[in-house]
Amino acid sequence: MNSFGNKFRVSIFGESHGGGVGVVLDGIPSGISLSVDDLMPDLSRRKSGGIGTTTRKESDIPTIVSGVFNGYTTGAPMTIMFANENTISNDYRNLVVHPRPSHADWVAQHKYNGFADYRGGGHFSGRITLGLVAAGVVAKKIVNCNITSDILEIGGVSDKSKFAEIIDKTERSCDSIGGVIECVVDGLSVGLGEPFFDSVESVASHLLFSIPAVKGVEFGNGFEASRLKGSENNDMIITSSGETKTNNSGGINGGITNGNPIVVRVAIKPTASIAHPQETLNTESGEVETLVIRGRHDACIAMRAPVVVEAAMAIALAQFV
């Protein structure tokens, strides 16, 4: 199903080259000041144009169809639409027969018995995250805390001064490269989340893993915790408001916020679509053939991911506040 959340519900729809993409948001309190101008900053952060991003340029101007009246949310569902403009669909015809390695092409055709819209990845396109980012803006207003994110690594390198160089080299070799995003949420109250199934980690990871290209999620010191002793890993509580000396727990104990900043890291794989020649199956002939993917793709989708990760975290936290 393409909706998420019981308290703040996000329903996404649309295809990359179809009539548009969008989102319906439900559970928004009335009286929140909201306009297209509020949406633009985060939408701009997601846009292509920077280093390592696709040459497909979209204006990505949202239309607020419902749920806002006289500049304020009404409490009714908010629908936000984005037109598709800059589409070149004949790039994709070849991919029905030659499914891209590590892309959804092959599973989509199987799952939907050949009826999936294959143009630009259809409903599997990263373009669907436009609605997620718009939802994130509204969620941030609901959650009302400080959410920031940062690119921690590109291609395993954490020296930010090297990022441009790595990406440039990758692009010139018709390849792509992955990265790690860290997101920090500060200023949350104590007690958000539920034990077990609706732990903050559970709900947040659910959303984070719905972002295309995410293959790993860790909270606090994450996988590093598995290498430590309890005496090294435990966070000593040092104040009555619950402040801890270290924050290896990443702000969450027993699935519940402890008042310290939430820290989460997300592994983004390299874009599957690369111009570099690759072997793949010809689904008609059954032969393995060489595929050269045309079309316009991001050499490093991680560059556009921070604001999407923030949106996912905001939407997750909006379930609890």
Added chain:
Amino acid sequence: MNSFGNKFRVSIFGESHGGGVGVVLDGIPSGISLSVDDLMPDLSRRKSGGIGTTTRKESDIPTIVSGVFNGYTTGAPMTIMFANENTISNDYRNLVVHPRPSHADWVAQHKYNGFADYRGGGHFSGRITLGLVAAGVVAKKIVNCNITSDILEIGGVSDKSKFAEIIDKTERSCDSIGGVIECVVDGLSVGLGEPFFDSVESVASHLLFSIPAVKGVEFGNGFEASRLKGSENNDMIITSSGETKTNNSGGINGGITNGNPIVVRVAIKPTASIAHPQETLNTESGEVETLVIRGRHDACIAMRAPVVVEAAMAIALAQFV
């Protein structure tokens, strides 16, 4: 909320030292052969008794209260109960005033305004995973594929011959140690999962992060993917059934199973409860004091985690089959 799933629903309940723990399972097809004997092998794998596990011994014999008639599931909800037997509750009185570092004690008292059952961790106890393991047995029968798991690392060491030594040393120093579990699911059909919010990764991680002590989850090559180029990371499709040359995707593309084995790794932090003296807040005086945790705890909870991870994966997959 303490229930999960729309198709196969798991509702857990109980406290570590209360009237018992259990689970209600809904959405089970009728006609599945099921008895207490079917539940025992996985429950035994979860039991304490092995190296690095607590000295609290529980018989953990399940009672099937409903949903089974004449040895077969009826299609009605199945309730499975476990009595609490070996409880020593006065170990825990001290912890209300001295919340254990990196444990749920402090957040539980805040979230529930002092009404939480603190004995043995109450509803936050790892004992609740008994119900999860029982649910996993039923889910495995529904999913009907091959689910295995393995302890990949203890304390950062992957040489299995060293595990006993590391844990023994940890126990003797009144400490605890973390580990990494890998789970592989083989024999699934193509097309399970949904794009975006109900991707297999989303639903599986939701459940995996609800297991106490889990702080990281990665699929396929996970965080390693973030360090690779597309040409290195992409999995070439080589047969008509979708077999890929490598399996860096961990059996999932676009959130949907591609027929190759699902591979997931889970980071387990060291048990928070250690006998080693630690500093923590005295919530009455507001002073930081030294705490020595009595009670019986696992030095390496990762040793008991594999079957719990399998159960989580089976429950996740039972939403899709």
Added chain:
Amino acid sequence: MNSFGNKFRVSIFGESHGGGVGVVLDGIPSGISLSVDDLMPDLSRRKSGGIGTTTRKESDIPTIVSGVFNGYTTGAPMTIMFANENTISNDYRNLVVHPRPSHADWVAQHKYNGFADYRGGGHFSGRITLGLVAAGVVAKKIVNCNITSDILEIGGVSDKSKFAEIIDKTERSCDSIGGVIECVVDGLSVGLGEPFFDSVESVASHLLFSIPAVKGVEFGNGFEASRLKGSENNDMIITSSGETKTNNSGGINGGITNGNPIVVRVAIKPTASIAHPQETLNTESGEVETLVIRGRHDACIAMRAPVVVEAAMAIALAQFV
């Protein structure tokens, strides 16, 4: 929340005089032939223009934004939009201060703290049922059985030859009138629905009572059953396929379809908006004053309701097939 269903999910949005109304449908199987032409017949049945209906004329032409490709459903969410065209919003300014008796005006302003879009009833408008009817068309294709409906009574009179006369007289006296709709679903398989909470009656009534103006729902012989003896009311099973001699149960036993036609009746109250002078509160002065409602309203909304009732039944049944 403005969405319904776990298997076939309907999310409605929009306001009567805002940017449009619409619906997002999720859980649609791929490969169902669908076009705007398929939607038009039921949308036309809902339209105004006939006897007893409003003079607000809307073209009600749907736009299928997503989820259909080359004439077939793709399996991705389908969004259907309707523009608002023929709006005269200044009819409604007066109603913020003078809430209409038995209308949502007063509760809406309270619930949403004065931020609700009051124009044309905003999100409470019967115009939202456009999306429901469109969803019904898709649901009917999924359910694939015979759904018909009929106006059983207008103003308590069951002689159809009198309907036009009653309504005409009502309109001329600036008043409105209620009615009863009966819907019959034939050709369903045995075994749809669940005991208790997801009984067919539960799920269907949930949707039927979400239709504005519905105040009563009964299945089979309904309230009449309360006046009978078991020996009079029980339906004798007379064939191996479960056919019963009578159908007082309305095709449902224990919440589950028994293969006989589902029969449901729905009571529609008279439109609350009448031009007839009425007393109501002036919310500013606190005085009771006389209100004469301008604007264009249906004298007998029951005339437009049959197709909406069918849609609700189809959406309900699409949860089970």
Added chain:
Amino acid sequence: MNSFGNKFRVSIFGESHGGGVGVVLDGIPSGISLSVDDLMPDLSRRKSGGIGTTTRKESDIPTIVSGVFNGYTTGAPMTIMFANENTISNDYRNLVVHPRPSHADWVAQHKYNGFADYRGGGHFSGRITLGLVAAGVVAKKIVNCNITSDILEIGGVSDKSKFAEIIDKTERSCDSIGGVIECVVDGLSVGLGEPFFDSVESVASHLLFSIPAVKGVEFGNGFEASRLKGSENNDMIITSSGETKTNNSGGINGGITNGNPIVVRVAIKPTASIAHPQETLNTESGEVETLVIRGRHDACIAMRAPVVVEAAMAIALAQFV
């Protein structure tokens, strides 16, 4: 599925002659005073023993398994169990081959492919409402308003002095009789419920129709509204707190509480199980044969229904407060 609610969730389980019946409640705020003594009054109102009720006597003493500590709710899920004691299962063997007219026997065997527990109606038994009544007690504490109910009619007769006589006569003729229950909820705040799918009527009717034997539900003047003109049916708002001169709306406009009492009426059909000889199918021979139902049944289940109706209303309203 056998659970209901997103905010206050009720999951029922059990069979009439199996290991017991019970309920898991989730979403209960911590700190509510609760004990078995609180549950007893409503459970007693549901018990058999009065006129028109079965001779099967059960002690119906609840066991609170979890979620209560030191006399107060903890915020964790509350499980309440009831043992089955007074079972005579061989009464039921005959009914597998001779499904009772208007009972769930036939659909249950079809839906669950012959695996359903048929003893005492199994999971379809009215005994499952024990859990509903217990849930209702907790819901009433959450909702904190005045919920009362009354038997309005028995067998179509509204003169209460005649009820005993009608039932007595019915019992002596080995028959059963239906009735109408009215429930009134007073003291609710304005603004509960949502427009459309989660209207108070929708959510309440969903629960009311899950009670076995309910075939009709109407709010306010219900079906009577369909016979009236708007000028007769509309409720004039006469005070700033929203008090209306009449209450034909039954306290709900646009799906949302308006501060006036909620009024709902529920039609209860006569018990399907009657000793009176009836024709039904022999599912083995395919012949229609005469069935005389043994076992112990209620001649007028409506006599036990008021507290169940109250519970359903309380559970529904607990979704909104």
